[in-house]
Amino acid sequence: MTEAAIRRSGRGGRSARRAQRTAPDFAMLPGLKRNLPLCEPMDEEQIHKIDDASMAILEEVGVVFRDPVALEDWRKAGARVDDERVHLDRGLVRELISTIPSDITYHARNPQKNVRLGGSHSIFVPMTGAPFISDLEAKRRWPTLDDLAMFHKLAHMSPALHSSAHHIVEPMDHVVSHRHLRITYSSMKYSDKTFMGMTTSAKNAEDVLDMCAILFGADFMEEHPVTTGNCNGNSPLVWDETMLGAMRAFCRRNQPVLCSPFVLGGANTPASTAPTVAQLNAEALSALAYTQVIRKGAPAIYGHYLSTVSMQSGAPMAGTPEISLMNFMIGQMARFYGVPWRTSNTLGGAKTFDAQAGYESAATLSSVLHAGANYIWHSAGWNEAGMHCSVAKFVVDAEQCAMGYRMAEGVRWDDFDEALAAVRDVGPGGHYLGHPHTQENFERAFFMPRLFDNNSVEQWQAEGAKEITERALEHAKRLLSEYEEPGLDPAKDEELRDYIARREREIPAEDALNQDY
Numbered sequence: 001m002t003e004a005a006i007r008r009s010g011r012g013g014r015s016a017r018r019a020q021r022t023a024p025d026f027a028m029l030p031g032l033k034r035n036l037p038l039c040e041p042m043d044e045e046q047i048h049k050i051d052d053a054s055m056a057i058l059e060e061v062g063v064v065f066r067d068p069v070a071l072e073d074w075r076k077a078g079a080r081v082d083d084e085r086v087h088l089d090r091g092l093v094r095e096l097i098s099t100i101p102s103d104i105t106y107h108a109r110n111p112q113k114n115v116r117l118g119g120s121h122s123i124f125v126p127m128t129g130a131p132f133i134s135d136l137e138a139k140r141r142w143p144t145l146d147d148l149a150m151f152h153k154l155a156h157m158s159p160a161l162h163s164s165a166h167h168i169v170e171p172m173d174h175v176v177s178h179r180h181l182r183i184t185y186s187s188m189k190y191s192d193k194t195f196m197g198m199t200t201s202a203k204n205a206e207d208v209l210d211m212c213a214i215l216f217g218a219d220f221m222e223e224h225p226v227t228t229g230n231c232n233g234n235s236p237l238v239w240d241e242t243m244l245g246a247m248r249a250f251c252r253r254n255q256p257v258l259c260s261p262f263v264l265g266g267a268n269t270p271a272s273t274a275p276t277v278a279q280l281n282a283e284a285l286s287a288l289a290y291t292q293v294i295r296k297g298a299p300a301i302y303g304h305y306l307s308t309v310s311m312q313s314g315a316p317m318a319g320t321p322e323i324s325l326m327n328f329m330i331g332q333m334a335r336f337y338g339v340p341w342r343t344s345n346t347l348g349g350a351k352t353f354d355a356q357a358g359y360e361s362a363a364t365l366s367s368v369l370h371a372g373a374n375y376i377w378h379s380a381g382w383n384e385a386g387m388h389c390s391v392a393k394f395v396v397d398a399e400q401c402a403m404g405y406r407m408a409e410g411v412r413w414d415d416f417d418e419a420l421a422a423v424r425d426v427g428p429g430g431h432y433l434g435h436p437h438t439q440e441n442f443e444r445a446f447f448m449p450r451l452f453d454n455n456s457v458e459q460w461q462a463e464g465a466k467e468i469t470e471r472a473l474e475h476a477k478r479l480l481s482e483y484e485e486p487g488l489d490p491a492k493d494e495e496l497r498d499y500i501a502r503r504e505r506e507i508p509a510e511d512a513l514n515q516d517y
């Protein structure tokens with residue numbers, strides 16, 4: 001029973017208060033302000049060693065920009081360009097990245113859900129890009145646009161998730177050339193949190209930004225970040241035309257872009273932790289610098305997708321110690337340059353929502369929080385190396401992010417004196433359960449996960465002996481049954497729909513829509 005329902009019923013008393021306390025709270029947590037010490041394994045000399053190695057790579061090896069526009073931009077900026085290879089002087093790189101804002105604020109369509117990013121301020125963002133779903137019945141299959149909407153609703157109702165992301169799953173019932181429009185509309189419609197924008201081509205990025213201009217206003221976007229683009233590099237040391245075109249689209253509209261080398265440690269980087277970070281750092285810096293060639297002062301985020309590769313099978317791995325070490329090191333480098341940084345959160349290679357999935361995700365969640373990451377992407381749902389998004393894992397990951405949020409807030413001291421007074425009241429041999437301090441603080445004293453079972457085995461068996469996947473899917477179904485859409489302004493909604501209809505008429509549609517999924 002919700003608070004409103006209690007008021008309507010006119011009932012009070014203990015049972016009503018209990019119902020009010022136990023009713024689910026879907027209010028978004030504010031952006032995370034971290035208060036834990038950072039894990040920083042490198043000393044100052046080692047930070048400079050990585051920096052010097054990265055700058056030497058940029059100067060001596062160079063980075064390939066497979067894009068004639070970018071090559072011309074670099075020539076005008078004073079870089080040495082040999083065919084497609086750009087050699088960047090370290091002085092030029094430092095000058096360019098010095099103009100990147102160290103702190104930004106994302107503006108959501110609900111201003112109460114604006115979030116700050118940079119320094120000690122972080123946000124959790126769900127996974128994206130899964131071509132399969134493990135659905136509400138734990139069945140692995142192709143996803144649809146309705147499935148995507150379901151995930152956007154779950155993200156909206158998850159307090160610790162600060163964004164609805166974009167294509168959490170690929171809507172396979174829509175042709176590829178039209179998907180970015182439907183994905184963006186779904187992100188906007190089913191949640192009033194901030195969201196991501198598609199970067200699958202320069203024109204798709206422009207479409208997304210046009211839709212953002214409808215929702216927020218073009219003039220507003222000139223001064224306020226409202227969405228995020230992600231541009232992946234092709235490690236080692238290559239940026240392609242598709243990503244660079246999308247990067248230009250976002251930077252020209254003054255919207256943040258994640259500059260993300262795609263690292264498979266040991267396959268497209270050296271088979272060693274510190275040199276991998278040196279290469280990744282060079283790749284990220286080359287893209288960060290280019291954002292400032294496009295538009296000086298445009299917000300940009302030091303990014304990466306980080307995995308190591310099994311030397312036995314070639315498969316990407318997650319949750320390994322080297323990934324944690326690299327996250328710690330990358331955090332130090334981003335802070336050295338004074339720019340916000342992005343990492344990937346609850347990654348895993350498990351094929352089901354099993355113990356492997358839990359261990360991998362927990363190891364990464366802990367490390368990225370202690371590394372001081374700002375834009376914490378892929379924070380809910382990731383499984384099977386990103387091949388499917390699991391509904392069960394999505395809601396459990398979201399709760400794990402809430403637990404991580406609570407840990408990263410640090411120790412609370414605001415009730416210290418009152419709690420010590422309770423020690424004197426209770427004395428030796430007593431208990432605190434009925435003490436006024438406990439009654440006033442029990443809800444906030446210790447995090448109580450809803451999706452974990454901490455009861456006795458007898459009670460667990462009496463309640464059906466449900467394991468975590470079954471409990472999580474029941475929870476997801478309850479959430480969806482209680483979902484209330486945060487309505488769009490009708491005029492803007494109509495304008496967005498008209499824009500989508502016009503662009504779908506203009507963009508050729510593939511014949512693939514008739515394929516049997």
